[in-house]
Amino acid sequence: MKYGDTVTGHDPIFRCVLGALEQWASLMASPVTHNGTGREAVIVVNSLRKEYEDKKACSMFKKKKKVAVRNLSFSVKKGEVLGLLGPNGSGKSTVMHMISGDMAVTAGEVLLQGCEATAPPGQGGLGHCPQEDALWPELSVRQHLEAHAAVRGMRKEDAAVLISRLAKDLDLQKHLNTPARRLPAGEARKLCFALSILGNPTVMLWDEPSVGMDVKGQRCLWKAMQTAVRSKARAAILSTRSLEEAALCDRVAVLVAGQLRYIGSLEELRRRFGTSYHLEVKLKDAGQSDAIHTEILRLFPHAARQERIYSLLSYKIPMEDALPLSQSFSKLEADYFQNAHTDLVFKDSFSIPLQLNRISGLRSTACLCTLCNRYVD
Known part of the structure; x- marks a missing residue:
């Protein structure tokens, strides 16, 4: 694997597929304007629905469907962080997987900068920190960061500088040579988050990134989040159950049983429902x-x-x-x-x-x- 080269292999971690880079390159040509605000929407979710076969249900005539997400619609503008709030089982992770392209949608569509996100690229455009740590057990923290930097097409010299800065910001310096299997839970989450922001992706998805961290680790992570979205050309979705973490978001969307029950500021949520x-x-x-x-x-x-x-x-x-x-x-x-x-x-x-x-x-x-x-x- 060479730095700066385009990686065309199919890998479960990077999710790079042939033609994905060409598909992502067209995103910049079709901006979607957020309703009447004049600000372009980087992420648009339109009538998203996800159904599963209910294996517990028994019917002689047809298989019953379990609805995990019900006709969900929202958009995220440039420079905005949207928080997805809700209890376990509310559909937050399902939504994140459909937006990232890891899961097929039953109905509806996801648009990233105006193009359908059926096969999101692993290089440059989308960074994803899933709820489960997607790490190679035997690779060290440094090797993970170097491999992802190579896949994103970064020059070796630039990658070295960025990796050093990320390790410092997230307090990962002492773990750079530690294999992923030996990392404490909180440090593994930091690494997954670092991989999601490496290379300045336009769209960032963070699914409960601070789980398992101590207070100091959370503070480091939240500061890095704020730095990551400082660019007005980027947007992020943060899935969380923590109201303190949700305070980092410009708006929050509350999911209950796969349905959107509220979207707006956290202050208004407290005022209306507290x-x-x-x-x-x-x-x-x-x-x-x-x-x-x-x-x-x-x-x-x-x-x-x-x-x-x-x-x-x-x-x-x-x-x-x-x-x-x-x-x-x-x-x-x-x-x-x-x-x-x-x-x-x-x-x-x-x-x-x-x-x-x-x-x-x-x-x-x-x-x-x-x-x-x-x-x-």
């Missing part, structure tokens, strides 16, 4: 429960205790008591709670189950709120 916040206090000394309860009511006068188990206190806090959140976090990080040896979990009470990861240093868990009637047909 009802309250839930605070859980896990006590290491059950004898402190009365004192902790008194302190919670002092900080949040309208807090209502929902549950009291031996070592767990649960409260529902109205939004007007909790906002602004920065003040709430400061209150909960005060010396009183630190000295009381408590674990605090602060959760958005959305009408969709979403995860809040490491907000303001507080340890958090998955929000188990059920779907609100506003999301039920």
